[in-house]
Amino acid sequence: MSPGLTRIAAAFLAFMLGAWTTTAASQTLSFSTVVLDAGHGGKDGGSVWNGLIEKKLCLDVAKRVEAGLKARGLKTVMTRRTDTFVELSQRARLANRVPSSIFVSIHFNGSRKTIISGGEVYYRSSRGRTLASAISRSIQSRVTGGARGIFHGNYKVLRDTRMPAVLVECGYLSNKREAARCATPAHRQKLADAIVSGILAVRAR
Template identity: 65%
Template sequence: MAFSPPFCRWFVCFFWLGLVAQLQALSFNTVVLDAGHGGHDGGAVWYGLVEKKLCLDVTQRVERILKAKGMKVIMTRRSDSFVALDSRASIANRHSKSVFVSIHFNANRKTSIHGMEGYYRSASGKTLARSILRSMDRRVTGTNRGVFNRNFKVLRSTNMPATVIECGYLSNRTESKRCASPAHRQAIAEGIAAGILATRG
């Protein structure tokens, strides 16, 4: 059977779209969750909110969601303890077929800045960051500021798809009020978890 040129063009287009989707899928069975800061490192402190506490709260929420979906989850910290960046990367690198997601909240002297951001260093990390930000954007009140290439220690020292997710600016009064709400933090966690699962091939 002969196909007309328009049909062939559409066939080739869909074939390549499918191939690209497959290439962007990540193969993993373990998620390493990293709650930013901890111990003597409090992170950003604005309007009575302490970043390290929010990071741990959201990370534990993500853990519960992923475990309910049958995923194996590794936590770099489970309490208010300080874990060096090298140690966080080392914990992650012990687990093959994994992805690494570090959860933070942001701050800036320019308090009008607000929104969620994702950081990556590798192509696979970019795929992960984009998926999480898209998923958060559908669930969380706030602005998706996009994903950015950064040379952060935990990104360059981990040997799996890795991203740092900034869940909002505590320095922005409106966003800080949202982040104080457990319901808002649950929405953040649901967005992060869904974004992680969406990348799984």
């Protein structure tokens, strides 16, 4: 190869490497703490379908996610640990006081269209989208029923939090087959493991 072509090839390789590095960096987030928000609680039961109450499942999965994150060296903060009602604005204020953090709100879904099933992850900011994409991919690959994808959402806990934030709908309780899965501790553990994996996938090292 001539010296001119060698220089061109080297420049092209450097450009591609730089582009890859920039893309990789844009897909990572720096944080040391995960604020886990178990949806609903207390007087707010959330969706009630097929004998399941959303608020109970949210707290169960959130605690499982907490255990998984702690086992991997991450700090966690829970917006609620018991069956108590916490205002949405209070959840956001609590999260905003936690430095170097991300926010993950955990829910289950319901619809009159009972054929719908699968997880959904909502985001509002570009950094939230990065986190949402990773969690959705993880649910899709690890959990029976998979994920329906990521969606832009204007939920209050996403509007009022200042860190990367997502709202995870773990599945549709209105779908009988999915509700039967969600009723089992084994399935809820798979959901928790998938959420943990998605969180770890975007954490900057």
